[in-house]
Structures are given as C-alpha cells and as structure tokens.
Amino acid sequence: xxxxxxxxxxxxxxxxxxxxxxxxxxxxxxxxxxxxxxxxxxxxxxxxxxxxxxxxxxxxxxxxxxxxxxxxxxxxxxxxxxxxxxxxxxxxxxxxxxxxxxxxxxxxxxxxxxxxxxxxxxxxxxxxxxxxxxxxxxxxxxxxxxxxxxxxxxxxxxxxxxxxxxxxxxxxxxxxxxxxxxx
Amino acid sequence: xxxxxxxxxxxxxxxxxxxxxxxxxxxxxxxxxxxxxxxxxxxxxxxxxxxxxxxxxxxxxxxxxxxxxxxxxxxxxxxxxxxxxxxxxxxxxxxxxxxxxxxxxxxxxxxxxxxxxxxxxxxxxxxxxxxxxxxxxxxxxxxxxxxxxxxxxxxxxxxxxxxxxxxxxxxxxxxxxxxxxxx
DNA sequence: CAATACATGTAACGCGTTACATGATTAG
DNA sequence: CTAATCATGTAACGCGTTACATGTATTG
Numbered sequence: 001x002x003x004x005x006x007x008x009x010x011x012x013x014x015x016x017x018x019x020x021x022x023x024x025x026x027x028x029x030x031x032x033x034x035x036x037x038x039x040x041x042x043x044x045x046x047x048x049x050x051x052x053x054x055x056x057x058x059x060x061x062x063x064x065x066x067x068x069x070x071x072x073x074x075x076x077x078x079x080x081x082x083x084x085x086x087x088x089x090x091x092x093x094x095x096x097x098x099x100x101x102x103x104x105x106x107x108x109x110x111x112x113x114x115x116x117x118x119x120x121x122x123x124x125x126x127x128x129x130x131x132x133x134x135x136x137x138x139x140x141x142x143x144x145x146x147x148x149x150x151x152x153x154x155x156x157x158x159x160x161x162x163x164x165x166x167x168x169x170x171x172x173x174x175x176x177x178x179x180x181x182x183x
Numbered sequence: 184x185x186x187x188x189x190x191x192x193x194x195x196x197x198x199x200x201x202x203x204x205x206x207x208x209x210x211x212x213x214x215x216x217x218x219x220x221x222x223x224x225x226x227x228x229x230x231x232x233x234x235x236x237x238x239x240x241x242x243x244x245x246x247x248x249x250x251x252x253x254x255x256x257x258x259x260x261x262x263x264x265x266x267x268x269x270x271x272x273x274x275x276x277x278x279x280x281x282x283x284x285x286x287x288x289x290x291x292x293x294x295x296x297x298x299x300x301x302x303x304x305x306x307x308x309x310x311x312x313x314x315x316x317x318x319x320x321x322x323x324x325x326x327x328x329x330x331x332x333x334x335x336x337x338x339x340x341x342x343x344x345x346x347x348x349x350x351x352x353x354x355x356x357x358x359x360x361x362x363x364x365x366x
Numbered sequence: 367c368a369a370t371a372c373a374t375g376t377a378a379c380g381c382g383t384t385a386c387a388t389g390a391t392t393a394g
Numbered sequence: 395c396t397a398a399t400c401a402t403g404t405a406a407c408g409c410g411t412t413a414c415a416t417g418t419a420t421t422g
Contacts, residue, residue, distance in 0.1 A: 011289040106194040107335035152290035166349030
C-alpha cells in the first residue's frame with residue numbers, strides 16, 4: 001500500500017462513487033496542477049483496491065455500445081486506511097529535478113540570450129497559471145463555500161498561487177542578476 | 184540521449200575533469216536542492232558517455248588499496264551536445280506530485296489539527312531552507328564573483344530562496360484560511 | 367571502536383508514462 | 395467529416411532508487 005496512487009483514489013472516492021474515467025477527469029479539473037494519474041496506473045489500482053476490500057465496485061449498464069461503466073465506492077475499511085495515511089507525517093519531500101534550473105546553472109556555456117529566453121518563458125507561463133489560480137480561488141469561494149472541503153481546497157489553490165507569484169518575482173530578479181545588477 | 188542525467192554530468196564536467204564519486208559529491212554540495220543523481224545512474228551513464236565519445240576517461244593510481252580512480256573529462260563533441268541541449272527549449276514542465284497538497288486536499292476527512300501540523304511542518308522546514316539559501320547566496324557573492332558561472336549560480340539559488348519564501352507565506356495564509364478567515 | 371570518507375560498480379525492484387487495442391456517440 | 399468525449403484495459407519500456415558487494419584509511 002506504499003503507492004500514493006492508492007490514497008489519491010481513495011480520497012477522490014470520498015466525494016462520491018465514480019468510475020475510473022470519472023476519477024481521471026476529476027483530477028484534471030481539480031488537483032491536476034499538483035497531482036496526476038494515468039490510466040495505466042488507475043485501472044489496475046482500482047482493481048487492487050477492490051481486492052483489498054478498500055473499495056466496492058458495481059457495474060452500470062449503458063444501453064448503447066459503450067463498455068459497461070464500473071462505479072467504485074469507498075468502503076469503511078478504505079476510509080480508515082485513508083484517514084490513517086492522512087494522519088501520518090510526510091516522510092520526506094522528494095527532491096524535485098528541475099530541468100530549467102539545471103540548464104540555467106550551466107548558462108555560462110551559452111549566450112546570455114538563451115538563459116534570458118528560458119527565464120522569460122517561465123515568467124510568461126507563471127503569469128498565465130497565476131491568473132487561472134485566481135479564477136479557481138474565486139470559484140471555490142462562490143460555489144463551494146458550503147462544502148466541508150472548501151477551506152482545504154482554498155489552501156491547495158493558495159499554494160499554486162503563491163508558487164506562481166514567486167516564480168514571477170524570481171524571473172524578474174533573475175533577469176536583473178543576468179544583467180549584472182546586484183540585489 | 185533523452186535522459187537528463189547525461190546532460191547533468193556533461194555540465195558538471197565543464198567545471199573540470201573528475202570522477203563519478205567527485206560528481207556525486209559536487210551535486211550534494213551545489214545543485215542538490217533541485218537535482219540529484221544516484222550511483223546506480225551515475226556510473227553506467229559515465230560509461231555510456233565514453234562509448235558515445237562525449238567524455239574521455241583515464242585512470243589514476245592511488246598508491247594505497249583504494250580502487251583506481253577513474254577521471255572523466257568532457258570532449259569537444261560532448262560540449263557541443265551539451266550546448267545543443269542548453270539551447271533547446273524545455274519541452275514541458277513535468278507535473279510534480281505534491282504529497283502534502285494531496286493530504287491537505289482531503290483534510291475534511293480528519294481533525295483540523297492534522298492539517299495544521301502538516302502546514303506548520305512546511306513552515307518550519309522552509310524557514311531553515313531559506314536561511315541556508317541566504318548563506319549560499321552570500322558565499323557565491325564573496326567567493327565566486329570572478330567565476331564566469333557566478334551570475335547563473337546566483338539565479339538558481341534565488342529560485343530556491345523565492346520558493347521557500349513563498350512556502351512560508353503560504354503556510355501563514357493557509358493557517359488563517361483554516362481558521363475560517365478570508366484573505 | 368565505530369562511523370564516515372574514499373572509491374567503484376551491479377542487480378533487482380517499483381513506479382509511472384506511453385503506446386496499443388477497441389468502439390460508439392456527439393459536437394464543431 | 396473529423397475530432398473529441400465516453401469508456402476500459404494491457405504490455406512494454408525507461409528511469410531512478412535501493413540494496414548488495416568489497417575494501418582501506420581516517421576521524422571522532
């Protein structure tokens with residue numbers, strides 16, 4: 001049960017019974033900016049959750065030619081396993097491998113314009129992402145205020161917001177440093 | 184040559200000929216907060232770099248019982264491959280999987296104290312890391328000002344600095360949101 | 367006396383992505 | 395008419411970590 005995918009799925013199932021396809025879609029529309037799953041992980045994991053008694057499955061007929069929809073629901077045991085994981089402290093933050101920083105670190109090997117473009121690209125993308133985060137934040141405030149999860153969802157969006165904000169500031173500072181200015 | 188390890192090693196070799204052991208050590212003392220390599224990757228990759236003519240290797244006798252030190256140096260071809268990679272735009276930022284945010288997202292399933300502790304832990308660790316980054320930044324200013332790489336190294340340290348700063352701010356804001364305050 | 371630094375390497379394992387396989391329906 | 399959406403799944407592949415294997419010298 002070490003694999004995080006298990007817990008991600010169990011967590012999403014607390015929001016209601018749904019299919020693998022639904023889960024993938026939900027991820028894309030909510031936690032996608034800090035978590036993702038592929039079908040190659042999703043479907044086998046759902047199967048194993050049922051085998052371990054952490055989820056139940058029942059099929060739903062869809063009259064037309066589509067394959068039967070398999071709807072999964074979290075069990076009481078599953079909820080307990082999830083809660084136990086949530087309460088466990090995070091072992092260690094895995095050291096991210098940041099390709100952009102790696103390239104910048106060796107920037108002395110190339111023309112300054114190469115590094116400058118790299119940084120400006122980050123600024124552009126971070127600016128767009130920040131705006132999206134702001135929209136999502138307002139959406140939660142307006143549409144999910146009553147939901148028991150709203151405070152927690154705001155917190156995760158806030159993380160993205162602060163992160164992209166810091167990237168924008170970093171990009172601006174970095175361009176100055178590139179030009180030889182001292183901060 | 185898709186594997187990033189290749190370029191990381193080639194980049195480090197631009198700073199001078201060195202062994203696999205040296206490279207690992209260098210990573211730990213410099214880019215370790217955004218890049219890491221294990222011996223399981225390092226040694227086989229070094230071998231393949233030599234096979235591809237991107238690096239040269241010669242052994243150095245160490246009189247005592249230690250194994251012969253294998254010193255690697257980047258070749259002209261290796262430098263060209265590195266530069267070509269540096270100039271290539273970053274394809275896509277790989278979506279990080281952030282376990283802390285995943286836990287917080289499902290915070291409604293547990294007592295608030297669980298989430299609060301998670302956040303306070305982040306703040307503590309980020310505070311320590313930020314201070315370390317500040318020390319490193321000053322160290323670069325004082326000891327490497329003359330090196331052609333200093334501007335680029337400052338930029339990468341700045342990224343860590345901004346990142347940890349934003350995590351601290353996020354943690355503070357999040358604790359307020361947890362208490363029901365609106366931002 | 368134990369742990370850490372020095373020094374190199376391989377094998378096994380697990381996780382995660384991508385590509386493949388299939389096929390109907392609906393929206394542009 | 396073509397692309398996207400709905401819907402499930404498997405197989406292959408690659409990357410990266412961890413554990414194993416070996417052995418000396420130095421530092422605390």
